[in-house]
Structures are given as C-alpha cells and as structure tokens.
Amino acid sequence: MGFFGTLRPGLVQMRVLDLDKTLDFYTNVLGLDEVGRTADGRVMLKGFDEFDHHSVTLRLADEAGLDYVAFKAACPDTLEELKAKTVAFGYQVTELPANGEQPGFGKRYSFKISTGHTFQIYSDVELAAKGPQIKNPDIWTTPPRGMKAQRMDHFLLYGPNVAEAERFLKEVFGMYVPEVCNAPDGSRVAAWITGSNKPHDLAFVEYPKPGKLHHLGFYLQDWRDVGDAADLIAINHLKLDIGPTRHAITRGHSIYFWEPSGNRIEVYAGGYTAYPDNPQRVWDFDQLGRGLFYFSGELIPSFLEIVT
Amino acid sequence: MNLNIFQITVRETGETFPCKPDETVLAAMLRSGRGPFVCGCFGGGCGICRMKICAGEYEKVKRMSRAHVSEDDEKNGVALLCCVRPRGDMVITKLS
Numbered sequence A: 001m002g003f004f005g006t007l008r009p010g011l012v013q014m015r016v017l018d019l020d021k022t023l024d025f026y027t028n029v030l031g032l033d034e035v036g037r038t039a040d041g042r043v044m045l046k047g048f049d050e051f052d053h054h055s056v057t058l059r060l061a062d063e064a065g066l067d068y069v070a071f072k073a074a075c076p077d078t079l080e081e082l083k084a085k086t087v088a089f090g091y092q093v094t095e096l097p098a099n100g101e102q103p104g105f106g107k108r109y110s111f112k113i114s115t116g117h118t119f120q121i122y123s124d125v126e127l128a129a130k131g132p133q134i135k136n137p138d139i140w141t142t143p144p145r146g147m148k149a150q151r152m153d154h155f156l157l158y159g160p161n162v163a164e165a166e167r168f169l170k171e172v173f174g175m176y177v178p179e180v181c182n183a184p185d186g187s188r189v190a191a192w193i194t195g196s197n198k199p200h201d202l203a204f205v206e207y208p209k210p211g212k213l214h215h216l217g218f219y220l221q222d223w224r225d226v227g228d229a230a231d232l233i234a235i236n237h238l239k240l241d242i243g244p245t246r247h248a249i250t251r252g253h254s255i256y257f258w259e260p261s262g263n264r265i266e267v268y269a270g271g272y273t274a275y276p277d278n279p280q281r282v283w284d285f286d287q288l289g290r291g292l293f294y295f296s297g298e299l300i301p302s303f304l305e306i307v308t
Numbered sequence B: 001m002n003l004n005i006f007q008i009t010v011r012e013t014g015e016t017f018p019c020k021p022d023e024t025v026l027a028a029m030l031r032s033g034r035g036p037f038v039c040g041c042f043g044g045g046c047g048i049c050r051m052k053i054c055a056g057e058y059e060k061v062k063r064m065s066r067a068h069v070s071e072d073d074e075k076n077g078v079a080l081l082c083c084v085r086p087r088g089d090m091v092i093t094k095l096s
Helices: A019-032 A076-088 A162-171 A221-233 A284-294 A301-304 B025-032 B073-074
Strands: A006-016 A033-037 A042-045 A056-060 A065-073 A095-096 A106-114 A118-122 A153-161 A175-183 A188-194 A201-207 A212-219 A239-246 A252-258 A264-270 A281-286 B008-010 B016-021 B050-055 B058-062 B078-080 B084-086 B090-093
Touching: A006 A019, A006 A118, A006 A153, A019 A033, A019 A042, A019 A056, A065 A076, A065 A153, A065 A212, A076 A106, A076 A118, A076 A162, A076 B078, A162 A175, A162 A201, A188 A284, A221 A239, A221 A252, A221 A264, A239 A301, A281 A284, B008 B025, B008 B084, B016 B025, B025 B084, B073 B078
Parallel strands: A006 A056, A065 A118, A153 A201, A175 A281, A212 A264, B008 B090
Antiparallel strands: A006 A065, A033 A042, A042 A056, A095 A106, A106 A118, A153 A212, A175 A188, A188 A201, A239 A252, A252 A264, B008 B016, B050 B078, B050 B090, B058 B084
C-alpha cells in the first residue's frame, strides 16, 4: 500500500489585488505556465513538471489571501470514503459539480475546518495539454523560466485550534505529522503534516484569526536554484522576507518573499524523506528560531506575525 | 529647500524623514531608518504598515487590501504606507 488517502495538495485559489502584475510574477519570475482563463476572469496556472490541468488559480479580489486549498484523493472510491469520514468527523460538506468553477476538475467536496480554512477534495482531474513528456521523456519540453518552479509544494496556514485540524488530517485524510513545535505548557504551536514522503504537504501555526495564509511554497530543484531565486527577487524588486537559508524543520533550503499582491511565497528545495513509521521530531518553542532558520538561529518578527 | 523632496513627520515623536515624490512613504521610511517602521509585503496585502495620515496631500498608487483598510477608513485618511506617495509634506500617526 502506498499513500493512504490523499496524494498531495493539488490546487490552491489565491486572491490578488493586481491581477496583471501578480500574473507577470507567477509566469515570468516564478516560472509557472498560464493554462487559461475562466469565464469570470480567473487565471489558471501550473508548474512545468505538473501533469494535472492546473494547480494555482488567481482571483482578482479586494483583499489578498487564500480562497481555498484542494487535495487530490487517490481514486474515486477513496474520495467518497474521505467525504463520508469528513461528515462523520462533524464538518458540513458541500458538493461542487465537475467542470464548474474549476475547469478540468471533476467533482469536488468542500468544507471548512477548525482553523477557518476552506478545504476541498477531488479525485478526477484532466491531464494538462502541456504536461511533462512520458514516452522516453526529456527532462523538460521548453526551457524552464525564471525561478524554474517545478510544482506547487505546500502551504503554511494560520488559524485557531490547530490541534483539531491536525486530528482531522490524521483521522480523516490518513496523513501523519513528521514534526511539531510545542509551547512550554505542552500545547501545540505548530505542526508539519504530510500524506506523502514530502516532509510537509501543509503546516499550521496556532493563531487567533481564522483562515489566514502564511505562505504558499513551490518546489525548486536544488540549493543553487534557491540562490538564483534570490537574484531574481533583487532584479525584480520583490520584497524579501528572509533567506536564502536552511530549515532544520523539514531540512529544506528556502527563501521567502512577497508577490506583488502581498501574499508570501516560498521557493524551496530538498527536505528529508518522510515515512509514517518514523518517530516524530519535536521542537520546544524556545528552539523554534533554530528550527526555522538554522544558520542564524534567530526568529524574525515579520516572519512570525505577517499573514494575509 | 528642495521642492522635490517632501518631509514626512511622525506625530507622536516629531521625527521627520524625507520622501521623494516617486517613492512610497514606507520605502522612504525604511530608507531613512526613522519613524515607526514595520514593513512586510510592500504590496498592499499584509496590512502591517497601516497608519493614519493626519495632514498633507498624497496619492494612492496601489490597491490596499479591504481586509485592512475599509472604504470608511480610506475616506478618513487611513492608509497602508506602502501604497501611497506624497504630493506634499505629510503628518502620519500610529493607529491602535
């Protein structure tokens, strides 16, 4: 048996304040490909190494942030199983029709979790017209642009009651929690959670306001690409938050910055290989600086406090 | 007196910093190292640079997230400093 329930986070819908400028960032700086536009003007994007129809949509809105995230279930039977378990867990589930608001996607189920974030699950999605080659494949079809983001990787969400969200993802999605950070009283401050071999498919930080996005992370090949991304941040006058650095948590190499609408983006490479039977790594809150930014060992207020 | 440089005064402390007409008030605050600068996204999204403009002419050059600046706020001079440029000397103040 491979993955238990969900394969990966496969879709996010982001709110942006300036569609043209933000789209220019996503395509020409981050390096995603524009797949097309929806009838209501949202833009669909994907990484060059992603097979599915699209993984990111941008919606012009009057505030920045995250509309929802969607996870791909292993098959239609698993999707129905996850839906039934979600209802049994106590969340109200809405069915979204196939090929509706997200072209190319099959039926989705939508619900809100304890942290105030809208989650969706789906199993069917069309393959992209311009996906990676599969017959004697080359490493890419056209040269990757900009930061050469291969795929959407993970997101960090801020909201209340992380403990319940963590329990939901374990009990319903079949995920596991390779790494956590606890307050001195033992309560959960943060959790890194995965349904795959990635050290995190998503993470949470306990926060009083619901539904907040800390960052959306994209995968790069290696440390050198993270360094090249730093050059592109400077050349394009994007606002750097922190990095290039290494996380001790997840072990990834990383740099954080803000896209033109003010949502924080991470480009990330490496990370350990997670297994569900490995013991959980536990961080004390007073060691979190070293966990997040291994080289300096110091927390920076902007990283902890600024969300959209 | 250089007519191309405006002075931004922080009401609480009286300290001032110069701001060019083609830069945002937040960029000038960061460059000068003066003022109560806390900066985040520089894109109008995160809201960390939210302050009130008590006096002076300015122009909004970027959309400000409605999660942080409502229409009423905007009419009353509340702004994200990363989204405004000066058209004259300005006085700004912190919001609780």
